[in-house]
Amino acid sequence: MLGEKLRFGAFIAPFHPIEENPTLAIQRDLELVQWMDQLGYDEAWIGEHHSAAYELIASPEVFIAAAAERTKHIRLGTGVSSLPYHHPLMLADRINQLDHMTRGRVMFGVGPGALVSDAFMMGIPPSKQRDRMDEALDVLVPLLRGETVTHKSDWFELANARLQMTPYSRPSVEIAVASQVSPTGARAAGKHGAGLLSLGATSTGGFNALASNWAVAEEQAREHGQTMDRRAWRLVGPMHIAETREQAMADVRFGLEKWIYYFREIANLPIVPADAENPVEALINSGMAVIGTPDDAAAKIQQLLDESKGFGAFLFMAHNWADWTATKKSYELFARYVAPRFQDLNVNRQASMDWVKSNKAEFTGQMQAAVGARIVQHMMEKGSENIRPEIVEMITGAAAAKPPGE
Template identity: 60%
Template structure:
């Protein structure tokens, strides 16, 4: 299993936005050093909290500061872009990063963004589907693309650069509880980003989500291309985790209750009660690495299997505690699912089981050396 982060990001209003963006970049560097596999960067244009307007620009900067972590748009809102321009930018990034970028796509999550651009909110999923048809054809490069819709035109369009990645630029489609995402992913052979995986309704629908994707694909789909997203904050104890999130959980909840939309937002002003409610309904993990392991195992059971788990990034805790949370995840949670400590444990157990024999042989060798000296 692979692990990563889904970075919208979520920064409460009232703070220095330049420093907030710098913390986001520092977080990606931190994750790269910890061995996280990937990071997905959001696109938003209003409402104050989610302040990255261009994931491609952010990725270009982050790529220069990191070595291994893969970087995806999480997501590029397709109705906001001409498909040729977006495909061109992503292929350029693919070359500049030597294949470390991924294209995540969606219809756009904030109605206020669409309103400012004069986009009919009811048309966004249809527009996403049309744009994705065009982008996938452009990336394939089999023939020039001619296509006309009520919002974009392509005349004999083709990309000058072929994708650097082989077999091609990885594409993933965002999904919440709507079937539009898995249908589009299945139809195009793309991966799936289940952003609402841990919402109660999303949790219950995970199995149906995959059935929808396979139906659209016309057969079995590689579950390794499925990424599930959910929020976590970890500490050495549950009590410490709850104390940590007293820093910013309430402001995050307030954003979703009064600006965006989070149906599971607890109806309380007490941070500890918020944490308890989110743990109880399975939406989040505010606890220990063992709690995180249990959550991912539950997702495996409910979904039938998936390839990657992405932690939804947030400012619930201050910077030091946030970084510590990711370190605890990398140290204790990821190895549980990746089997990276199996050989070490086996080697230790083998050495322990044979310790008496090995020490006896070593002592005998020492005694023989003394006797030889005499």
């Protein structure tokens, strides 16, 4: 029996260098989701950011509404909605509307907010962000199930609050909580039985935290009468692949160093040491990124499966390291040659090919016998004197040789 298919998709922050036309950059993000939909990817998650100039999308809901009209199958998630930045009723209403507009294709990813600069502009103390995420999630879960909620907080209030429309998805849209190295996201996911979005799963800290964070989520789930589903666990990491490692390395010269600069100097996440002589090689050697071939990508996913003991989806961290043509090619190569290995897409094809090959002699003999019988029938109807000599020779057996190689 075939098991669950491992799903694939992208986590689109997005990342766009400062010198690019921002209007065209967002348009290309939409085109990427369309391309993924054509290639059969399962999911795309869209970020929310309000400062630092690289991660341009302020409203994942607006983006998802546009992307949903341009695609047919791919599911679309907020990746993630920063809960401290929104009144829970307003956010729940927008997500519920998207649930109806997309006919159930929307997913609700949540987190505390990644950029301290965003919180600073809104006067939100960074020390309060995680507490506010937890408090907001406590009311968002029942709201999205169509329940009535009353709650008073020092930063929002709900008085008999209820969504006007019952949810399209039942019991509600799928909810997933962002998690990195700390247990914050895992605890929230376990408390509510939500999915887990493990960001930076291929980094050293994120990779080492996979098993422990899942254990935290399961422990919290037990305490709150919930269950965790590994199919709702998504791991995120950056990859760029090409036909050869040399080509992949050449491709990423387009934008990788700008991406590293943004994380080191602006986002204050030094992914590569500042004194690294070759930032690209340092990134690869750290194990965080795959820059290579489909085989390299498959090896990394297998490593993640072994370490985590199983998860439901792997998401590319979309990064624009390569130009648009090479980026599209990377997604296509993965869909053609990597995804099938983890989705059992060719199991029956291989079994069918092996079966035909192992019975080649019998099938060839039956085919020749059938052809010979039809020739004999023709001779009996027309007379052997009307048959060309080579056909007579075939019937007598001279041409009925054994299959080639036997």
